[in-house]
Amino acid sequence: xxxxxxxxxxxxxxxxxxxxxxxxxxxxxxxxxxxxxxxxxxxxxxxxxxxxxxxxxxxxxxxxxxxxxxxxxxxxxxxxxxxxxxxxxxxxxxxxxxxxxxxxxxxxxxxxxxxxxxxxxxxxxxxxxxxxxxxxxxxxxxxxxxxxxxxxxxxxxxxxxxxxxxxxxxxxxxxxxxxxxxxxxxxxxxxxxxxxxxxxxxxxxxxxxxxxxxxxxxxxxxxxxxxxxxxxxxxxxxxxxxxxxxxxxxxxxxxxxxxxxxxxxxxxxxxxxxxxxxxxxxxxxxxxxxxxxxxxxxxxxxxxxxxxxxxxxxxxxxxxxxxxxxxxxxxxxxxxxxxxxxxxxxxxxxxxxxxxxxxxxxxxxx
Numbered sequence: 001x002x003x004x005x006x007x008x009x010x011x012x013x014x015x016x017x018x019x020x021x022x023x024x025x026x027x028x029x030x031x032x033x034x035x036x037x038x039x040x041x042x043x044x045x046x047x048x049x050x051x052x053x054x055x056x057x058x059x060x061x062x063x064x065x066x067x068x069x070x071x072x073x074x075x076x077x078x079x080x081x082x083x084x085x086x087x088x089x090x091x092x093x094x095x096x097x098x099x100x101x102x103x104x105x106x107x108x109x110x111x112x113x114x115x116x117x118x119x120x121x122x123x124x125x126x127x128x129x130x131x132x133x134x135x136x137x138x139x140x141x142x143x144x145x146x147x148x149x150x151x152x153x154x155x156x157x158x159x160x161x162x163x164x165x166x167x168x169x170x171x172x173x174x175x176x177x178x179x180x181x182x183x184x185x186x187x188x189x190x191x192x193x194x195x196x197x198x199x200x201x202x203x204x205x206x207x208x209x210x211x212x213x214x215x216x217x218x219x220x221x222x223x224x225x226x227x228x229x230x231x232x233x234x235x236x237x238x239x240x241x242x243x244x245x246x247x248x249x250x251x252x253x254x255x256x257x258x259x260x261x262x263x264x265x266x267x268x269x270x271x272x273x274x275x276x277x278x279x280x281x282x283x284x285x286x287x288x289x290x291x292x293x294x295x296x297x298x299x300x301x302x303x304x305x306x307x308x309x310x311x312x313x314x315x316x317x318x319x320x321x322x323x324x325x326x327x328x329x330x331x332x333x334x335x336x337x338x339x340x341x342x343x344x345x346x347x348x349x350x351x352x353x354x355x356x357x358x359x360x361x362x363x364x365x366x
Contacts, residue, residue: 030056030102043114045087053078056102064096067111088113089149089204090233092327131211131293134363138205141359142185145170145178153200160238163225164337164346165189165198172197183358187334189224190352196336206233206327207362212246213291213302215358218283219334221350224251225341228290228360230328239267242323244299245275247290251353252344255283259292259301259309264320276301276309287358299324332357 035051052058052074059073066086074081088094096111123136130136140149147170156166170178177199179186189198214228230244243262249255260268260275267273280288280303291302301309313322334355337346 030054032056032058032100032102032107043088045085047082047084049080049082051078051080054102058100058102060098060100062096062098064094064111066094067096067098067113069098083111085111085113087148088115090115090206090327092206092208128361131363133365134211135366136361137210137364138207138362139359140361142180142183142357145180145185149204150201151204153202156195158338159200159335161335161338161340162342163335164223164342165196165335167200167333168197185332185357187226187332187355187357188352189219189334189336189355191348196351198334198336200333200335201331202231203330203360205362206329207364208325208327209294209296209364211291211293211363212330212361213289213363214246214332214360215287215289216247217285217287217356217358218249218257219350219353219355220251220254220284221347221353222252222344223337223342223346223348223350224353224355225249225335225338226355227331227333227335228357229331230292231331232323233327233329238262239269240264240319240323242328244292244294244324244328246292246301249283250341250343251347251350255280257283257290257303259290261299261311261324263323265318266321274311278303278308287356294324294328296325330360330362332360 032052032054035053054074055076057073057075060069060081061072062068066088068084070082070084071079092115094113096113098109098111100107100109121137123139125136128136140146152167152169154167154169168175168177170176175192175197177188177190177197178201179188187199189196212230216228218226226249227245228247230246232241235241239262245258245260245262248258248260256277257280258275258277260273262268262273265272282288289304293300293302296313298310298312300307334353335341
C-alpha cells in the first residue's frame with residue numbers, strides 16, 4: 001500500500017517579538033523545534049500529533065483545504081498540534097505547504113499525499129470484457145449511490161447553455177432525482193412547482209488517458225439532453241482547458257448519438273468542434289455501451305465496441321489544439337432545454353424523463 005509522508009524538519013526563526021504586554025519577555029534568539037522529522041499516513045482520512053517547542057509566539061497556516069492543523073498556532077513553551085489529511089480521491093499525488101510564521105519570518109513545510117492505492121490496482125472480474133491491452137482499475141456498478149465516489153453540482157443559471165433545469169443534491173426536501181434500483185442508477189428530470197429538477201454528478205477521481213465506458217439507456221422526449229462526458233480536474237476556462245464528450249443525445253433527434261471534443265481551436269461556439277454522430281435505433285429503449293479511448297496520440301469514440309469518432313493529436317505541442325494531457329474526471333447529467341437540448345423547444349409532457357446508467361468503468365493500459 002502506498003503511504004503519505006509528512007516530512008517535518010526542525011528549524012530556527014530569526015527574530016521574535018511575542019510579548020503581547022502580559023506574556024513572556026521577547027527573545028533575541030527565538031527557537032522553534034519539532035518533535036519528529038516525519039509522519040506517515042495511508043491514503044484515508046487520518047490524523048497525527050506533532051509537538052512544537054518554542055520560546056516565541058508562532059502560527060501555522062495551510063494552502064490546501066484537504067490538509068489542516070489544530071490549533072493553528074501557539075505561545076512560548078511546548079504545544080501539541082494535530083495535522084489532519086482528508087482521504088485522497090483525486091487519482092494522483094497532491095502537495096500542500098504548511099507555513100509557520102513568527103513576526104515577519106516564515107518557514108514553509110511541504111506535505112505530500114499519495115493517491116489512493118485503489119487507483120493503481122487491477123480489478124479482476126471474469127464477467128467484465130476488458131479492452132485488449134488494458135486493465136480494469138475503477139468501476140461503479142451502482143448497487144448503491146456512493147457519495148464517497150461522486151460529488152454533485154447544484155443550482156440553476158443555465159450552466160453556460162441557457163439550460164432550464166435546476167440541479168439538486170441527492171435529497172432536496174421532498175424531492176430526489178437520483179435513485180438506485182436493481183443495480184441501475186436512474187437520473188430523473190421532473191417538474192416540481194415552477195422548476196424542472198435534475199442531477200449533475202462528477203467523479204472525485206480523475207485520470208490521464210484510458211478507456212472509459214458506461215452502459216446507458218437514454219431518456220425520451222423533446223427537451224431532454226443527457227450526457228456522459230469529461231472535464232479537466234484543474235478546470236479554469238472553457239473551451240481552452242478541453243472537454244471530452246463520450247455520449248450526448250438530444251430528445252428532438254431521437255436515437256442520434258454523438259461524441260465530440262472541444263478545445264480553444266475546436267469548439268461549437270465558433271463552429272469548429274470535432275464530432276461524429278451515429279444512429280442507434282434502440283438507444284431510448286435498450287442499453288448500449290458508450291466509450292472513449294483516450295491516449296497521448298488520439299481520442300476515439302465507440303458505441304458497443306464499434307469506433308465511429310476519431311480526433312488525433314496534431315503533435316504540434318500547442319495547448320489550443322491539444323490540452324488533453326492532464327487528469328480529467330467523469331460526469332453524468334440530464335439537462336432540460338438549453339441551446340441544443342431546447343433548439344426545437346421542449347415538451348413538458350415528456351416529464352418526468354429518466355436517464356438510466358447500468359455501470360461506469362475505467363480501464364488503463366497494463
